Amino acid sequence: MSRLTSYRDIKKMVLDRIQSGAWPPGALIPRETELAAEFGCARATINRALRELAQAGVLERRRKAGTRVSMTPVRKATLDIPLIRREVEESGATHRHRLLTCEMSVPPAHIAARMGLPLERTALHVQTLHMADSAPYCLEDRWINPKAAPEALSADFAALSANEWLVQNIPISAGEIAFLAENASDADAEILNAAPGAALFVVERLTRIAQEAVTHVRIAYRPGYRMTTGI
Amino acid sequence: MSRLTSYRDIKKMVLDRIQSGAWPPGALIPRETELAAEFGCARATINRALRELAQAGVLERRRKAGTRVSMTPVRKATLDIPLIRREVEESGATHRHRLLTCEMSVPPAHIAARMGLPLERTALHVQTLHMADSAPYCLEDRWINPKAAPEALSADFAALSANEWLVQNIPISAGEIAFLAENASDADAEILNAAPGAALFVVERLTRIAQEAVTHVRIAYRPGYRMTTGI
DNA sequence: AAGTGGTCTAGACCACGTT
DNA sequence: ACGTGGTCTAGACCACTTC
Numbered sequence: 101m102s103r104l105t106s107y108r109d110i111k112k113m114v115l116d117r118i119q120s121g122a123w124p125p126g127a128l129i130p131r132e133t134e135l136a137a138e139f140g141c142a143r144a145t146i147n148r149a150l151r152e153l154a155q156a157g158v159l160e161r162r163r164k165a166g167t168r169v170s171m172t173p174v175r176k177a178t179l180d181i182p183l184i185r186r187e188v189e190e191s192g193a194t195h196r197h198r199l200l201t202c203e204m205s206v207p208p209a210h211i212a213a214r215m216g217l218p219l220e221r222t223a224l225h226v227q228t229l230h231m232a233d234s235a236p237y238c239l240e241d242r243w244i245n246p247k248a249a250p251e252a253l254s255a256d257f258a259a260l261s262a263n264e265w266l267v268q269n270i271p272i273s274a275g276e277i278a279f280l281a282e283n284a285s286d287a288d289a290e291i292l293n294a295a296p297g298a299a300l301f302v303v304e305r306l307t308r309i310a311q312e313a314v315t316h317v318r319i320a321y322r323p324g325y326r327m328t329t330g331i
Numbered sequence: 332m333s334r335l336t337s338y339r340d341i342k343k344m345v346l347d348r349i350q351s352g353a354w355p356p357g358a359l360i361p362r363e364t365e366l367a368a369e370f371g372c373a374r375a376t377i378n379r380a381l382r383e384l385a386q387a388g389v390l391e392r393r394r395k396a397g398t399r400v401s402m403t404p405v406r407k408a409t410l411d412i413p414l415i416r417r418e419v420e421e422s423g424a425t426h427r428h429r430l431l432t433c434e435m436s437v438p439p440a441h442i443a444a445r446m447g448l449p450l451e452r453t454a455l456h457v458q459t460l461h462m463a464d465s466a467p468y469c470l471e472d473r474w475i476n477p478k479a480a481p482e483a484l485s486a487d488f489a490a491l492s493a494n495e496w497l498v499q500n501i502p503i504s505a506g507e508i509a510f511l512a513e514n515a516s517d518a519d520a521e522i523l524n525a526a527p528g529a530a531l532f533v534v535e536r537l538t539r540i541a542q543e544a545v546t547h548v549r550i551a552y553r554p555g556y557r558m559t560t561g562i
Numbered sequence: 563a564a565g566t567g568g569t570c571t572a573g574a575c576c577a578c579g580t581t
Numbered sequence: 582a583c584g585t586g587g588t589c590t591a592g593a594c595c596a597c598t599t600c
Contacts (some may be wrong), residue, residue, distance in 0.1 A: 105412065105587075119502040119540070131566065142590045164598040172498055175412040177508050177567075181562075183403055204563045267403055271350045277408050278559040281530040283511035299512040299530035305562075328509040331412075331536070337569075364584065373571045394578045395585045408596075 105141035110149035192286035199229035215313035242317040275307040336372035341380035424463035430489040432458035446544035475546040506538040
């Protein structure tokens, strides 16, 4: 027999005890040393299993107080935020994109505020329509802070979409992301080939490098789009 | 100095090298043994740091091929799916709920199909309006498989919302979750006090225990709702 | 003060994928 | 075949919290 007691096995067994009701919500479970003895493995192995279950929200651990089954399982959903091109291609379609706008202009006040730009300061505005085969897939409306990403001014977004260019040229960074629903404006509707007022799934993302906003993007998906994941 | 080389420090230093551009997207980084020598710590420490960064989507690791900086930096967003009551309370408002429907009936075909129920089989249908202070917050439309959760038939959902009851009575389990946008139906609009056709942010969740569907829920939020998280 | 989880080490063996 | 990450061990010390 291969590895009788991998940390994966421990996780399964612990989950099993929870789901079977042997360890109900709120229950204190045995300490690591006891479980290690019971399962015949090192404490480090138990530790890894329990640590991962705690990270997943199944357990709550506190020094000295011990490990308990969560009372309110905070379910966490992990969403992948892929490149739009890849997302389209994985659905089996061909990805194309069309550059609609690429110019310096003054962003709307709420976007300037979120990016921390002074009012009236211009930024690079790039609008791109992404298509799956020949149908509109989503509309990317992006503002780029020229101070934080000066190279963007000379990039050719008609060749490589802004979405993809930024991923390849801006290092890993922090930011916020929001998901919401909006009624399609007349402009959105025409571009996405949707009915005016149709409910659109929208993702807004603000990306920073060292506190400074680099780019703000609003991606509005075609009607009917669903973002899915397991729990 | 305390801990010179905790796995957290390693993570920070690696992230720093990535964000500074020293290790650009796609770059192959040194192997674990080399980093351990450089930082003067055990390989296990390096392993934990790199493993967590890989889990966060920052690195991509493959045996024999080594560890690379992800080409697609912003890859994963983790959303907490809290109790609705807690979500409301954290915004500073008071949570109340009103039970609108609670009866056995035959679910629409697409829901029966997703739950794996035979056509015409009845299920428990529970509709709850959640309110923040006195304003509608979201509409919970839930179907419960009586075979998988028979105790639900005798629960008092007027006292404890179905959302909360299930969390407390059904053990942690697997499922799928989807986020989408829908135009408010006339019924939705009236209940949520929104304009008919308003774009609503909708979460649909299917919960299973051991392959069997326990409950399907559609939660439609009031117009203007945003689900946000860091990256 | 004492007990629990949190982390680190040094070494070992193994699994997987590339070559 | 071989090199890289994946995991496990046994032991140790530490940090935090409750008692």
